[in-house]
Amino acid sequence: MFMGEYNHTIDAKGRVIVPSKFRETLGDEFVVTKGLDGCLFVYDNNEWAAFEEKLKSLPITNKDARAFVRFFLAGAASVEVDKQGRILLPGSLRDFAALAKDVMLIGVGSRIEIWSRERWESTNSFEDMDSIAEHMADLGLGI
Numbered sequence: 001m002f003m004g005e006y007n008h009t010i011d012a013k014g015r016v017i018v019p020s021k022f023r024e025t026l027g028d029e030f031v032v033t034k035g036l037d038g039c040l041f042v043y044d045n046n047e048w049a050a051f052e053e054k055l056k057s058l059p060i061t062n063k064d065a066r067a068f069v070r071f072f073l074a075g076a077a078s079v080e081v082d083k084q085g086r087i088l089l090p091g092s093l094r095d096f097a098a099l100a101k102d103v104m105l106i107g108v109g110s111r112i113e114i115w116s117r118e119r120w121e122s123t124n125s126f127e128d129m130d131s132i133a134e135h136m137a138d139l140g141l142g143i
Contacts, residue, residue: 040113
């Protein structure tokens with residue numbers, strides 16, 4: 001399970017260090033793809049395979065399902081960790097998530113999210129967490 005948040009920077013070649021705690025679970029090769037809310041999603045190979053199976057089960061006759069599958073699969077990239085613990089993020093994914101220099105790697109259970117630090121701080125203030133918590137009860141999550 002991934003948890004925690006880490007500040008890092010992207011170098012001029014588009015590489016970012018993956019925290020060692022995350023690398024322990026991810027291994028040397030894993031998948032990065034477009035995520036929701038303007039970030040990138042990172043999956044270890046087992047989680048990615050499970051996610052792909054869910055995507056395959058969506059009906060091809062449903063327009064929203066086709067768009068959803070395209071969104072996640074078209075931008076997906078398999079990345080490898082180098083000797084310094086870095087991965088090269090493809091330019092299209094860096095552009096999508098507005099990643100320029102300062103980034104946040106956030107552990108959120110079964111995946112990691114990569115955010116531009118500016119977007120992370122402006123999007124995730126958590127000021128409305130009491131209201132959000134009330135809605136989680138509707139989804140079956142009680143604290």
